[in-house]
Amino acid sequence: MLSMSLAQPFLAMEQELNQAHLERPDVIRSLLVALLARQHVVLLGPPGTGKSRLVRDVCERIVGHFFEWQLTRMSTPEELFGPISLQGLQQDHYRRIATGKLPDADIAYLDEIFKASSAILNTLLAAMNERIFYNDGQAVPMPLSMLVGASNELPEDREELGALWDRFLIRHVVDYVKDPASFAALLQLSAHPAPGTTITVAELQAAQQAVETVDVSPVLPLFSHLRAELAKHGVIASDRRWRLSVSVVQAQAWLNGHTVADANDLTILQHVLWEEPDQRLAIAKAVLTLISPFDQEAQDILDDAKDAYLKALATPEDEDRNMAGLAANKSLQAAAKLLSVVVKKAQDAGRPSQRAQEGLTQLQAWGDEILKQCLKITF
Ligand SMILES: Nc1ncnc2c1ncn2[C@@H]1O[C@H](COP(=O)(O)OP(=O)(O)O)[C@@H](O)[C@H]1O
Ligand SMILES: [Mg+2]
Structure with a gap:
Protein backbone atom coordinates (compact mmCIF):
# COMPACT_ATOMS: atom_id res chain seq x y z
CA MET A 1 0.00 0.00 0.00
CA LEU A 2 1.40 3.34 -1.02
CA SER A 3 1.95 5.71 1.81
CA MET A 4 0.01 8.77 0.69
CA SER A 5 1.36 10.70 3.66
CA LEU A 6 4.79 10.49 2.03
CA ALA A 7 3.59 11.90 -1.28
CA GLN A 8 1.32 14.49 0.31
CA PRO A 9 3.93 17.23 0.97
CA PHE A 10 5.18 16.90 -2.62
CA LEU A 11 1.66 17.40 -3.93
CA ALA A 12 1.14 20.37 -1.60
CA MET A 13 4.38 21.83 -2.90
CA GLU A 14 3.25 21.29 -6.47
CA GLN A 15 0.05 23.17 -5.81
CA GLU A 16 1.88 26.12 -4.25
CA LEU A 17 4.31 26.28 -7.15
CA ASN A 18 1.48 26.24 -9.66
CA GLN A 19 -0.10 29.20 -7.92
CA ALA A 20 3.10 31.24 -8.10
CA HIS A 21 4.17 30.21 -11.62
CA LEU A 22 1.85 30.71 -14.54
CA GLU A 23 1.65 28.22 -17.40
CA ARG A 24 4.28 25.94 -15.91
CA PRO A 25 2.36 22.84 -14.71
CA ASP A 26 4.43 20.40 -16.79
CA VAL A 27 7.76 21.94 -15.82
CA ILE A 28 6.79 21.90 -12.15
CA ARG A 29 5.71 18.25 -12.35
CA SER A 30 8.97 17.41 -14.12
CA LEU A 31 11.07 19.10 -11.43
CA LEU A 32 9.33 17.05 -8.74
CA VAL A 33 9.62 13.87 -10.78
CA ALA A 34 13.34 14.48 -11.35
CA LEU A 35 13.88 15.15 -7.66
CA LEU A 36 12.18 11.86 -6.80
CA ALA A 37 13.86 9.86 -9.56
CA ARG A 38 17.27 11.47 -8.96
CA GLN A 39 17.48 12.77 -12.51
CA HIS A 40 18.48 16.04 -14.12
CA VAL A 41 16.37 18.65 -15.90
CA VAL A 42 17.28 21.25 -18.49
CA LEU A 43 15.15 24.34 -19.12
CA LEU A 44 15.60 26.10 -22.43
CA GLY A 45 14.11 29.54 -22.89
CA PRO A 46 14.71 33.25 -23.28
CA PRO A 47 15.65 35.43 -20.30
CA GLY A 48 12.79 36.45 -18.02
CA THR A 49 10.67 33.33 -18.40
CA GLY A 50 10.92 32.70 -14.66
CA LYS A 51 13.34 29.76 -14.91
CA SER A 52 15.59 30.86 -12.04
CA ARG A 53 12.69 31.89 -9.85
CA LEU A 54 10.98 28.54 -10.32
CA VAL A 55 14.05 26.47 -9.50
CA ARG A 56 14.76 28.60 -6.43
CA ASP A 57 11.16 28.19 -5.31
CA VAL A 58 11.57 24.42 -5.50
CA CYS A 59 14.90 24.50 -3.65
CA GLU A 60 13.61 26.78 -0.93
CA ARG A 61 11.22 24.01 0.01
CA ILE A 62 13.85 21.32 0.34
CA VAL A 63 15.74 21.72 3.58
CA GLY A 64 19.17 20.80 2.27
CA HIS A 65 22.18 22.21 0.45
CA PHE A 66 21.44 24.19 -2.66
CA PHE A 67 24.20 25.31 -5.01
CA GLU A 68 23.52 27.87 -7.72
CA TRP A 69 25.96 29.24 -10.24
CA GLN A 70 25.89 31.15 -13.50
CA LEU A 71 28.51 29.83 -15.86
CA THR A 72 30.49 31.89 -18.34
CA ARG A 73 32.93 30.68 -20.97
CA MET A 74 35.67 31.77 -18.55
CA SER A 75 34.32 29.81 -15.58
CA THR A 76 36.96 27.71 -13.86
CA PRO A 77 36.65 24.44 -11.91
CA GLU A 78 37.16 26.44 -8.66
CA GLU A 79 33.79 28.10 -9.13
CA LEU A 80 31.90 24.81 -9.11
CA PHE A 81 34.12 22.43 -7.22
CA GLY A 82 35.97 24.68 -4.78
CA PRO A 83 39.47 26.13 -4.52
CA ILE A 84 42.61 24.03 -4.20
CA SER A 85 43.69 23.66 -0.58
CA LEU A 86 47.00 25.47 -0.02
CA GLN A 87 47.69 23.34 2.99
CA GLY A 88 47.19 20.26 0.85
CA LEU A 89 49.53 21.62 -1.82
CA GLN A 90 52.32 21.94 0.75
CA GLN A 91 51.99 18.21 1.28
CA ASP A 92 51.89 17.53 -2.47
CA HIS A 93 48.14 16.99 -2.53
CA TYR A 94 45.95 18.57 -5.17
CA ARG A 95 42.82 18.68 -3.05
CA ARG A 96 39.81 20.95 -3.46
CA ILE A 97 37.91 22.47 -0.56
CA ALA A 98 34.47 21.57 -1.80
CA THR A 99 32.43 22.75 1.18
CA GLY A 100 29.39 24.70 -0.01
CA LYS A 101 30.10 23.89 -3.65
CA LEU A 102 28.54 21.46 -6.13
CA PRO A 103 30.07 18.30 -4.58
CA ASP A 104 28.21 19.18 -1.38
CA ALA A 105 24.84 20.01 -2.88
CA ASP A 106 21.56 18.13 -2.66
CA ILE A 107 20.22 20.22 -5.52
CA ALA A 108 22.19 22.30 -7.97
CA TYR A 109 21.13 24.95 -10.45
CA LEU A 110 23.56 25.92 -13.20
CA ASP A 111 22.52 28.84 -15.34
CA GLU A 112 23.96 29.19 -18.86
CA ILE A 113 24.93 25.55 -18.53
CA PHE A 114 26.14 25.18 -22.11
CA LYS A 115 28.85 27.76 -21.54
CA ALA A 116 30.67 25.06 -19.56
CA SER A 117 34.25 24.91 -20.80
CA SER A 118 36.16 21.70 -21.33
CA ALA A 119 38.03 22.38 -18.07
CA ILE A 120 34.76 21.83 -16.21
CA LEU A 121 33.02 19.38 -18.48
CA ASN A 122 34.56 16.07 -17.48
CA THR A 123 34.13 16.64 -13.76
CA LEU A 124 30.58 17.84 -14.34
CA LEU A 125 29.69 14.79 -16.44
CA ALA A 126 31.03 12.41 -13.79
CA ALA A 127 29.11 14.30 -11.13
CA MET A 128 25.86 14.05 -13.07
CA ASN A 129 26.31 10.47 -14.19
CA GLU A 130 27.92 8.71 -11.28
CA ARG A 131 27.50 11.25 -8.49
CA ILE A 132 31.14 10.93 -7.77
CA PHE A 133 33.61 13.74 -7.32
CA TYR A 134 37.25 12.83 -7.77
CA ASN A 135 39.21 14.87 -5.27
CA ASP A 136 42.95 14.35 -5.23
CA GLY A 137 42.49 10.88 -6.69
CA GLN A 138 39.82 9.91 -4.21
CA ALA A 139 36.29 9.12 -5.33
CA VAL A 140 33.99 11.10 -3.06
CA PRO A 141 30.25 10.26 -3.28
CA MET A 142 27.97 13.23 -3.88
CA PRO A 143 24.51 13.66 -2.29
CA LEU A 144 23.19 15.34 -5.49
CA SER A 145 19.52 14.50 -6.04
CA MET A 146 18.93 16.71 -9.05
CA LEU A 147 20.86 19.15 -11.17
CA VAL A 148 18.86 21.70 -13.12
CA GLY A 149 20.51 23.42 -16.06
CA ALA A 150 19.15 26.48 -17.80
CA SER A 151 20.08 28.01 -21.10
CA ASN A 152 18.89 30.44 -23.67
CA GLU A 153 19.45 27.99 -26.45
CA LEU A 154 20.53 24.50 -27.35
CA PRO A 155 24.26 23.81 -27.29
CA GLU A 156 25.72 24.93 -30.62
CA ASP A 157 28.67 22.64 -30.48
CA ARG A 158 27.11 19.20 -30.13
CA GLU A 159 30.52 17.65 -30.70
CA GLU A 160 31.75 19.03 -27.41
CA LEU A 161 28.51 19.51 -25.47
CA GLY A 162 26.49 16.56 -26.77
CA ALA A 163 27.41 14.46 -23.75
CA LEU A 164 26.20 17.19 -21.41
CA TRP A 165 22.92 17.55 -23.34
CA ASP A 166 22.47 13.79 -23.10
CA ARG A 167 22.82 13.86 -19.29
CA PHE A 168 19.60 15.82 -18.95
CA LEU A 169 16.93 13.17 -18.98
CA ILE A 170 14.07 15.66 -18.77
CA ARG A 171 14.01 18.60 -21.16
CA HIS A 172 11.67 21.55 -21.37
CA VAL A 173 11.36 24.54 -23.62
CA VAL A 174 9.78 27.46 -21.77
CA ASP A 175 8.38 30.59 -23.30
CA TYR A 176 6.64 33.79 -22.22
CA VAL A 177 3.09 33.26 -20.96
CA LYS A 178 0.61 33.00 -23.81
CA ASP A 179 -2.84 33.33 -22.35
CA PRO A 180 -3.87 36.94 -21.60
CA ALA A 181 -5.58 35.66 -18.44
CA SER A 182 -2.27 34.25 -17.17
CA PHE A 183 -0.57 37.48 -18.17
CA ALA A 184 -3.04 39.44 -16.05
CA ALA A 185 -2.41 37.03 -13.16
CA LEU A 186 1.36 37.43 -13.65
CA LEU A 187 1.07 41.17 -13.09
CA GLN A 188 -0.78 40.60 -9.86
CA LEU A 189 1.44 37.92 -8.33
CA SER A 190 2.39 38.64 -4.77
CA ALA A 191 5.96 39.82 -4.37
CA HIS A 192 6.06 38.15 -0.96
CA PRO A 193 4.32 34.79 -1.18
CA ALA A 194 3.69 32.92 2.06
CA PRO A 195 6.39 30.44 3.03
CA GLY A 196 5.56 27.07 1.60
CA THR A 197 5.63 23.41 2.51
CA THR A 198 9.08 22.12 3.36
CA ILE A 199 10.60 18.69 2.93
CA THR A 200 13.71 17.47 4.71
CA VAL A 201 16.45 15.58 2.93
CA ALA A 202 15.57 12.49 5.00
CA GLU A 203 11.95 12.73 3.81
CA LEU A 204 13.14 13.17 0.24
CA GLN A 205 15.33 10.08 0.52
CA ALA A 206 12.47 8.04 1.95
CA ALA A 207 10.32 9.15 -0.97
CA GLN A 208 13.08 8.28 -3.47
CA GLN A 209 13.24 4.78 -2.01
CA ALA A 210 9.48 4.39 -2.20
CA VAL A 211 9.56 5.50 -5.86
CA GLU A 212 11.99 2.71 -6.68
CA THR A 213 9.48 0.12 -5.49
CA VAL A 214 6.73 1.18 -7.94
CA ASP A 215 5.92 -1.76 -10.21
CA VAL A 216 6.20 -0.86 -13.90
CA SER A 217 5.75 -4.37 -15.31
CA PRO A 218 2.22 -3.75 -16.68
CA VAL A 219 3.40 -0.80 -18.81
CA LEU A 220 6.63 -2.28 -20.16
CA PRO A 221 4.95 -3.34 -23.44
CA LEU A 222 3.94 0.30 -23.94
CA PHE A 223 7.60 1.33 -23.87
CA SER A 224 8.24 -1.05 -26.76
CA HIS A 225 5.22 0.22 -28.72
CA LEU A 226 6.33 3.77 -28.19
CA ARG A 227 9.86 3.02 -29.33
CA ALA A 228 8.56 1.45 -32.55
CA GLU A 229 6.12 4.31 -33.11
CA LEU A 230 8.80 6.97 -32.65
CA ALA A 231 11.19 5.15 -34.96
CA LYS A 232 8.58 5.67 -37.70
CA HIS A 233 9.00 9.41 -37.13
CA GLY A 234 12.78 9.06 -37.23
CA VAL A 235 13.07 9.74 -33.51
CA ILE A 236 15.62 7.45 -31.91
CA ALA A 237 16.39 7.79 -28.20
CA SER A 238 19.44 6.02 -26.81
CA ASP A 239 19.04 2.81 -24.84
CA ARG A 240 20.46 4.69 -21.87
CA ARG A 241 17.60 7.20 -22.01
CA TRP A 242 15.01 4.42 -22.33
CA ARG A 243 16.53 2.65 -19.36
CA LEU A 244 16.48 5.80 -17.22
CA SER A 245 13.02 6.73 -18.40
CA VAL A 246 11.65 3.87 -16.28
CA SER A 247 12.66 5.81 -13.16
CA VAL A 248 10.73 8.92 -14.16
CA VAL A 249 7.66 6.85 -14.95
CA GLN A 250 7.96 5.34 -11.47
CA ALA A 251 8.17 8.81 -9.93
CA GLN A 252 5.22 10.02 -11.97
CA ALA A 253 3.20 6.96 -10.88
CA TRP A 254 4.13 7.54 -7.26
CA LEU A 255 3.01 11.17 -7.40
CA ASN A 256 -0.21 9.99 -9.04
CA GLY A 257 -0.80 7.72 -6.05
CA HIS A 258 -0.05 4.44 -7.87
CA THR A 259 1.98 1.52 -6.51
CA VAL A 260 1.64 -0.09 -9.93
CA ALA A 261 2.25 2.19 -12.91
CA ASP A 262 -0.47 2.60 -15.51
CA ALA A 263 -0.51 4.02 -19.03
CA ASN A 264 -1.22 7.57 -17.86
CA ASP A 265 2.03 7.64 -15.94
CA LEU A 266 3.89 7.55 -19.25
CA THR A 267 2.88 11.10 -20.17
CA ILE A 268 6.12 12.34 -18.63
CA LEU A 269 8.00 10.69 -21.51
CA GLN A 270 6.96 13.56 -23.78
CA HIS A 271 9.69 15.54 -22.09
CA VAL A 272 12.27 12.77 -22.22
CA LEU A 273 12.35 11.37 -25.70
CA TRP A 274 13.10 14.38 -27.90
CA GLU A 275 16.54 15.41 -29.06
CA GLU A 276 15.68 18.36 -31.31
CA PRO A 277 12.95 20.87 -30.42
CA ASP A 278 11.15 20.27 -33.72
CA GLN A 279 10.49 16.67 -32.65
CA ARG A 280 8.50 17.72 -29.61
CA LEU A 281 5.08 17.85 -31.22
CA ALA A 282 5.39 14.47 -32.95
CA ILE A 283 6.54 12.88 -29.73
CA ALA A 284 3.82 14.43 -27.61
CA LYS A 285 1.25 13.16 -30.11
CA ALA A 286 2.74 9.66 -30.23
CA VAL A 287 2.84 9.43 -26.44
CA LEU A 288 -0.69 10.70 -25.95
CA THR A 289 -2.12 8.56 -28.75
CA LEU A 290 -0.53 5.48 -27.28
CA ILE A 291 -1.79 6.22 -23.80
CA SER A 292 -5.22 7.41 -24.73
N1 LIG B 1 5.49 32.10 -15.95
C1 LIG B 1 5.79 32.88 -14.91
N2 LIG B 1 5.09 32.79 -13.77
C2 LIG B 1 5.39 33.57 -12.72
N3 LIG B 1 6.36 34.49 -12.71
C3 LIG B 1 7.09 34.66 -13.82
C4 LIG B 1 6.86 33.86 -14.97
N4 LIG B 1 7.73 34.25 -15.92
C5 LIG B 1 8.47 35.23 -15.38
N5 LIG B 1 8.10 35.48 -14.12
C6 LIG B 1 8.65 36.54 -13.24
O1 LIG B 1 9.83 37.06 -13.84
C7 LIG B 1 10.85 37.18 -12.87
C8 LIG B 1 12.22 37.01 -13.51
O2 LIG B 1 12.35 35.73 -13.99
P1 LIG B 1 13.69 34.89 -13.84
O3 LIG B 1 13.44 33.74 -12.95
O4 LIG B 1 14.84 35.76 -13.49
O5 LIG B 1 13.80 34.44 -15.36
P2 LIG B 1 14.94 33.65 -16.13
O6 LIG B 1 15.74 32.92 -15.11
O7 LIG B 1 14.16 32.77 -17.04
O8 LIG B 1 15.70 34.68 -16.87
C9 LIG B 1 10.54 36.13 -11.84
O9 LIG B 1 11.01 36.48 -10.58
C10 LIG B 1 9.04 36.08 -11.85
O10 LIG B 1 8.55 37.04 -10.97
MG1 LIG C 1 17.80 33.22 -14.78
Missing part, protein backbone atom coordinates in the same frame (compact mmCIF):
# COMPACT_ATOMS: atom_id res chain seq x y z
CA PRO A 293 -6.40 8.07 -28.26
CA PHE A 294 -9.38 9.93 -26.78
CA ASP A 295 -7.14 12.31 -24.87
CA GLN A 296 -5.22 12.99 -28.05
CA GLU A 297 -8.43 13.65 -29.98
CA ALA A 298 -9.55 16.03 -27.23
CA GLN A 299 -6.19 17.77 -27.31
CA ASP A 300 -6.42 18.42 -31.05
CA ILE A 301 -9.86 20.00 -30.63
CA LEU A 302 -8.60 22.13 -27.74
CA ASP A 303 -5.52 23.27 -29.65
CA ASP A 304 -7.70 24.58 -32.49
CA ALA A 305 -10.10 26.23 -30.05
CA LYS A 306 -7.22 27.90 -28.25
CA ASP A 307 -5.90 29.35 -31.52
CA ALA A 308 -9.33 30.88 -32.19
CA TYR A 309 -9.51 32.25 -28.65
CA LEU A 310 -6.05 33.82 -28.71
CA LYS A 311 -6.61 35.27 -32.17
CA ALA A 312 -9.75 37.08 -31.04
CA LEU A 313 -8.07 38.50 -27.95
CA ALA A 314 -5.17 39.71 -30.08
CA THR A 315 -7.48 41.71 -32.38
CA PRO A 316 -6.98 45.42 -31.65
CA GLU A 317 -9.95 47.46 -30.35
CA ASP A 318 -10.27 49.46 -33.55
CA GLU A 319 -10.16 46.47 -35.85
CA ASP A 320 -13.53 44.93 -35.36
CA ARG A 321 -12.81 43.12 -32.18
CA ASN A 322 -16.54 42.50 -31.92
CA MET A 323 -16.58 40.42 -35.08
CA ALA A 324 -13.50 38.52 -33.97
CA GLY A 325 -15.21 37.81 -30.65
CA LEU A 326 -18.31 36.49 -32.35
CA ALA A 327 -16.23 34.26 -34.62
CA ALA A 328 -14.26 32.91 -31.67
CA ASN A 329 -17.45 32.28 -29.76
CA LYS A 330 -18.75 30.22 -32.65
CA SER A 331 -15.51 28.21 -32.81
CA LEU A 332 -15.61 27.58 -29.07
CA GLN A 333 -19.19 26.37 -29.26
CA ALA A 334 -18.36 24.06 -32.14
CA ALA A 335 -15.37 22.75 -30.19
CA ALA A 336 -17.57 22.08 -27.15
CA LYS A 337 -19.89 19.99 -29.34
CA LEU A 338 -17.00 17.96 -30.73
CA LEU A 339 -15.55 17.52 -27.28
CA SER A 340 -18.84 16.26 -25.87
CA VAL A 341 -18.81 13.59 -28.57
CA VAL A 342 -15.31 12.56 -27.48
CA VAL A 343 -16.41 12.43 -23.82
CA LYS A 344 -19.28 10.13 -24.80
CA LYS A 345 -17.16 7.93 -27.10
CA ALA A 346 -14.52 7.52 -24.41
CA GLN A 347 -17.13 6.64 -21.81
CA ASP A 348 -18.77 4.11 -24.11
CA ALA A 349 -15.38 2.53 -24.73
CA GLY A 350 -14.85 2.24 -20.98
CA ARG A 351 -11.88 4.64 -21.11
CA PRO A 352 -13.14 7.98 -19.80
CA SER A 353 -11.01 10.88 -21.05
CA GLN A 354 -10.04 13.28 -18.33
CA ARG A 355 -8.55 15.64 -20.89
CA ALA A 356 -11.88 15.88 -22.73
CA GLN A 357 -13.77 16.49 -19.52
CA GLU A 358 -11.37 19.16 -18.30
CA GLY A 359 -11.44 20.61 -21.79
CA LEU A 360 -15.14 21.36 -21.54
CA THR A 361 -14.49 23.49 -18.44
CA GLN A 362 -11.59 25.18 -20.22
CA LEU A 363 -13.76 26.04 -23.23
CA GLN A 364 -16.35 27.55 -20.92
CA ALA A 365 -13.67 29.75 -19.29
CA TRP A 366 -12.35 30.89 -22.67
CA GLY A 367 -15.91 31.63 -23.80
CA ASP A 368 -16.53 33.79 -20.72
CA GLU A 369 -13.29 35.66 -21.35
CA ILE A 370 -14.29 36.36 -24.96
CA LEU A 371 -17.66 37.67 -23.85
CA LYS A 372 -15.96 40.00 -21.39
CA GLN A 373 -12.98 41.15 -23.45
CA CYS A 374 -14.34 41.25 -26.98
CA LEU A 375 -18.08 41.58 -26.63
CA LYS A 376 -18.03 43.65 -23.42
CA ILE A 377 -20.65 41.48 -21.83
CA THR A 378 -20.22 41.19 -18.10
CA PHE A 379 -22.15 38.93 -15.83
